[in-house]
Each structure stands twice: as C-alpha cells, then as structure tokens.
Amino acid sequence: MELAETRRRRADRARQVADLLRREVLHGSFGDGHLPLEAALAREFGTSRNTIREALDLLRDEGLIERCPGVGTTVVAEKYPHGLHRLLGLAETLSEHGEVTNEVRAMGLIQPPAAVRARLDLPPGESVVYVERLRRLNGLPLSLDLTYLVRDMGEPLFDADLEHNDVFVLLERIAGQPLGMAELTIEAVNADAHTAAVLDAPRGAALLMVERLAHLSHGRPVDLEFIRFRGDRLTMRGHLRRATE
Amino acid sequence: MELAETRRRRADRARQVADLLRREVLHGSFGDGHLPLEAALAREFGTSRNTIREALDLLRDEGLIERCPGVGTTVVAEKYPHGLHRLLGLAETLSEHGEVTNEVRAMGLIQPPAAVRARLDLPPGESVVYVERLRRLNGLPLSLDLTYLVRDMGEPLFDADLEHNDVFVLLERIAGQPLGMAELTIEAVNADAHTAAVLDAPRGAALLMVERLAHLSHGRPVDLEFIRFRGDRLTMRGHLRRATE
Numbered sequence: 001m002e003l004a005e006t007r008r009r010r011a012d013r014a015r016q017v018a019d020l021l022r023r024e025v026l027h028g029s030f031g032d033g034h035l036p037l038e039a040a041l042a043r044e045f046g047t048s049r050n051t052i053r054e055a056l057d058l059l060r061d062e063g064l065i066e067r068c069p070g071v072g073t074t075v076v077a078e079k080y081p082h083g084l085h086r087l088l089g090l091a092e093t094l095s096e097h098g099e100v101t102n103e104v105r106a107m108g109l110i111q112p113p114a115a116v117r118a119r120l121d122l123p124p125g126e127s128v129v130y131v132e133r134l135r136r137l138n139g140l141p142l143s144l145d146l147t148y149l150v151r152d153m154g155e156p157l158f159d160a161d162l163e164h165n166d167v168f169v170l171l172e173r174i175a176g177q178p179l180g181m182a183e184l185t186i187e188a189v190n191a192d193a194h195t196a197a198v199l200d201a202p203r204g205a206a207l208l209m210v211e212r213l214a215h216l217s218h219g220r221p222v223d224l225e226f227i228r229f230r231g232d233r234l235t236m237r238g239h240l241r242r243a244t245e
Numbered sequence: 246m247e248l249a250e251t252r253r254r255r256a257d258r259a260r261q262v263a264d265l266l267r268r269e270v271l272h273g274s275f276g277d278g279h280l281p282l283e284a285a286l287a288r289e290f291g292t293s294r295n296t297i298r299e300a301l302d303l304l305r306d307e308g309l310i311e312r313c314p315g316v317g318t319t320v321v322a323e324k325y326p327h328g329l330h331r332l333l334g335l336a337e338t339l340s341e342h343g344e345v346t347n348e349v350r351a352m353g354l355i356q357p358p359a360a361v362r363a364r365l366d367l368p369p370g371e372s373v374v375y376v377e378r379l380r381r382l383n384g385l386p387l388s389l390d391l392t393y394l395v396r397d398m399g400e401p402l403f404d405a406d407l408e409h410n411d412v413f414v415l416l417e418r419i420a421g422q423p424l425g426m427a428e429l430t431i432e433a434v435n436a437d438a439h440t441a442a443v444l445d446a447p448r449g450a451a452l453l454m455v456e457r458l459a460h461l462s463h464g465r466p467v468d469l470e471f472i473r474f475r476g477d478r479l480t481m482r483g484h485l486r487r488a489t490e
Contacts, residue, residue, distance in 0.1 A: 008351055011439035012377070016391055019471040020360040023456060026430075029360075045358050058437050084329075084429065087485040106253055113290050115265040115274075132257070146261055168487075179487040184329065185271075188433035188451040188476030192303050194256035206433040206451040206476070211268060217487070226264040231433030231451070240332040242413075242424040242462070 014054035017045050021055060025064050026079050026235065035065065035073040063232045077232055080137060084238025087182045087214065089166025090135055090143065098138035102163050106132040109151070116148050119213055119224050129154025133162065134198060141199045142233050146226040153222045168214070171223060180217035186210055186236065191228070199230050206231035259299035262290050266300060270309050271324050271480065280310065280318040308477045322477055325382060329483025332427045332459065334411025335380055335388065343383035347408050351377040354396070361393050364458055365466050374399025378407065379443060386444045387478050391471040398467045413459070416468060425462035431455055431481065436473070444475050451476035 021041075024030060035041070041052045056073055059065045066076045083093045091100035112120070112128045120128065131147040131154070147167060149157070156174045157167070172178055187209040196203045207228045214223040266286075269275060280286070286297045301318055304310045311321045328338045336345035357365070357373045365373065376392040376399070392412060394402070401419045402412070417423055432454040441448045452473045459468040 009439075012351070015437070015440060016375075016377075017358075019391060019456075020358055024360055046356060061437060062434060079432070081430075084431070084485070087487040106257070111291060113262075113265055115269055130261075132261075146264060181487070182485045184483050184485055185326075186329070186431060186453070186481040187324070188453040188474075189307055190435075190449070190451045190476075192260070192306060194254075195260060204435070204449050206435045208431070208433040211264075214487075229433075231435075236431040238429050240329070240427045240429055242332040242426070242459075 010048075010051050010054060013047055013051045014058060017041075017047060017051060017055035018058040020045075022059060022062075022064065025059065025075050030075055033075045035075070037072065079233060079235050080142075081235050081237040082229070084236045087168070087179060089168040090137075091164075091166045092168070094137055100142075100166075101136050101139075102165075103134040103136070104131065104162050105134055106130065107158070107162075109155070112148060116224060120148065120150055120221050122150065127151050129157065131157065131162070131167070137233070140233070141201075141230065143227050143229045144195060144198055145228075148224040150220075150222045167223065167225075171214075175216055175222075178217050179223075180215045180219065182212050182214040184210065184212050188231070189228075195228060199228070201230050201232070208234060208236065255293075255296050255299060258292055258296045259303060262286075262292060262296060262300035263303040265290075267304060267307075267309065270304065270320050275320055278320040280320070282317065324478060324480050325387075326480050326482040327474070329481045332413070332424060334413040335382075336411045337413070339382055345387075345411075346381050346384075347410075348379040348381070349376065349407050350379055351375065352403070352407075354400070357393060361469060364469050365393065365395055367395065372396050374402065376402065376407070376412070382478070385478070386446075386475065388472050388474045389440060389443055390473075393469040395465075395467045412468065412470075416459075420461055420467075423462050424468075425460045425464065427457050427459040429455065429457050433476070434473075440473060444473070446475050446477070453479060453481065 038049050038052050042049045056067060060067055064077045065073050067073050080094050080097050094100055108130060109127045110130045128151060129149040133145045134141060135143045135145060153171055153174055157170060160170050168179060189207050189209045191201055191205045191207050193203050196205055208231050210227040212225045213221055215221050283294050283297045287294045301312060305312055309322045310318050312318045325339050325342050339345055353375060354372045355375045373396060374394045378390045380388045380390060398416055398419055402415060405415050413424060434452050434454045436446055436450045436452050438448050441450055453476050455472040457470045458466055460466050
C-alpha cells in the first residue's frame, strides 16, 4: 500500500492494516490460530514492520490476539456472529457455535413504567412480567438481557425452562403462532462498572446494545428487550439491499 | 417496579431505569430537553430517589445528559438514526438531521493486500482506489471511513465532489446502474488513542464499527468499507422478520 507508506502517519496506516487483519482473525483465515511473521505481514501489506507492530498492538488491545516472544502472534478471542437477516433468538443463531445457557437473575410481575406500557400498547394498571438474564455461550458471559413481556405471554414462563431455551421459542409455543416483526435499535456503549462486573469484562469495555420490540405475527407487541452484548464476543451480520422492498 | 425495589441490588435497578430513560432521551420524549425531577421519576419508576440518581449518573457517564444543581437534568447529546432497513449512504439516511460533509484524509491508487483483493474478487496485480474520509454531521465528527474501490469505479472519483456526496450516489452515477446488495458486519469496539483523537472522542470511547461490502445490482463487488461511528452520536435502526424471506 504505497500510498499509505509515503504520505500518511503511521497510526493511520496501522489502523488500515488492523482493519484487514481483524477481518481475517474473525473469519478464522488463520487456520491454526497463528498469524504470519511480522516480516511476511510487512511484505503482504507493503508497509514497514513498525506499522505492522502497531497494527498488531491495536488488535491485542481489543483482546483478539496475543503476542509472545519466541511464539509469535496467536488468535485468542472468538467472536460469534449473530444473524441480522431474520429475527432470531440467541441459542438459535449460535447453535453451531455451542450451548447457550441462561441464568435468571430476576423474574416477577411488576407495574410497568409509562415508557414500557406505551411500547407494549397496554392500558394503565396492567402488569407485565420482567425477566433479567445473564446469557452464556459455552459457559462464558455473552449478554445481559432485560425483558418485559405482556402478562398473558409472560406468566407461563414462570414454569418454563428458561435456563435452556430462548424466550422467542417459548413465546411461540405459548401463543401457538410464530412471532412476526421486531423493531431494532443497535448502539455501542461503554460498560459501566457494575455491568462490566456482571459480564466479566473490563470497565468501559465496548458493548453492543440492542433494544428490540418483538410482535406476534398479527402485529401485537409482546416482548420488549434491552440487551447488552460483550463487544469482544459478538458481531452482528446481515445483508442490506439498495432497492426499497 | 416493586420487584426491583425489594429484592435486587441498587445497581441492577439503576440499569433497568437507565435503559428506559435512555430510550426516551434518544427519541426526544422530553420535548424541551428537561427531564422530570428526581422525585417525579422515583414515583414513575416506583423506586427510590437514590436509584434514580444512580440511573441518571449512568446516562451522564454516557454523555447523554447533564445534571446541574438548581437547573436539574437536561439532555445534551443527540444520537442520529442510521437506517438499517435498506442500503443507504450517510447523507441519504441523515438528510433530515443536517448536512454531512466529508474531509478526504487520503486518496490514491494502491496495490491491494490479498484480503482486499479476495473480497473485491480481483486478479493479482490489479490496483484499487483507497479513500479515507472523516465524515461530519453539522460540523461534528461522526465517522471515520476507510474505503477500497475497484479501479474502474474508483478512478472517476478523483474528479468528483467527495466532500459533499456519498460514495454510493457517485458510484451509481459512474456505473449507470443502482447498487444491489451489501454484506454487513456490525461490532462494538473501544477507540484507540489515535482514532479517538481523529473523531474528537475520549480514548476508549465505544465505537460502532461496520464492515460493508457493496455490490452492483448484477452482483459484482465494487466497494469495501470499514466504518467507525462514534457510539455517542449514532444508532442503527431497522426491522427484522421472524419468517425466512
């Protein structure tokens, strides 16, 4: 990348290299988990070894790789892809990557604040079921989910196996019909101290925050969720089309 | 939320309240930018004023609100929604929120590394056009975009007005056909020191990182982008359907 080498700051070149290496790390392009030597990477990217070192430092700071003298550079983190092509529960979308288990941290009937009531289109005075779960993939914390469910759909969950099932699957069983559409908002936020502790992540760690309102197929909103995914463990992947559908 | 009040740690209750308030802040529910008094929020959420204070602290730490003695709590940040329902350029999706301007930090013809060549489906030896832009909305830094374009589509951009146009719109003009589909990966990452400085954000700030490969309508990949959005300035919003399309 001659352009990069001759006219730009090393930090800019390092970011450019890091972005390309990140993709290869995340997609398992380094089959045995070992990255090529710095000299080989410098040739591949047409840049200096100092730039390569700085790029590898960026990926190490993200927790994706480790660098050991004598051993070289190895991939240490795996990020799992959450499908963005359709509405999927966590265990559904990660089924080929391992077992999702859910620790129920809180569950009960509550009087919803106005913001929840409005989203779920409920009359004043109507209760909702609140469920808070820490979700793990193969035993490692992946997300913290805060869920509000309309009462008739949520109450049967008190007797359900929430530890081993996605709420989506249970809701469809209870409703006797599939879910339809969900509205989705995705943000990146820094983990506060307490959330970081729950997710076993560093304070300030970047989290992928998702707010999702799921409807039954005929349109009734039933499930409002606030989900914090560990940014170093999950990506969202999908397709967009240019033409309006 | 009686459940929350009686059986759980205050930090858990504060997070729960903060998530609901965050949504109202982001959607402009507080029309004049002033949040209700703590006592009113405590009543609304059925929780203690200490919990409300802790929830507001979380939103202040995210840079969404400010709290001044005597003045109360005010909204200070605006997050802009990037449409996820179809493939859109930044100026297109934010047209109602203000003017997007692009500062071209680097642009030139380069020999692509293998990772880029493979994604753009190019033979060895073929050059690509690299463009690096800092993108602002109403003068404030919003994203840093690293873009690789196939040569025949990228070279005409040397004479184009990149400062005031989305690359998508320019590419469609050059190709004489609309773009088709794009593959998309969304991650949350912490900003490294140099990227933070470029985006005028705190070091470690959560960024929404998007990798996007856009194709022409007949399927040829033409545009590979690595985009870092400031997490405190942008959300992505869309819909998902449960049924497979």
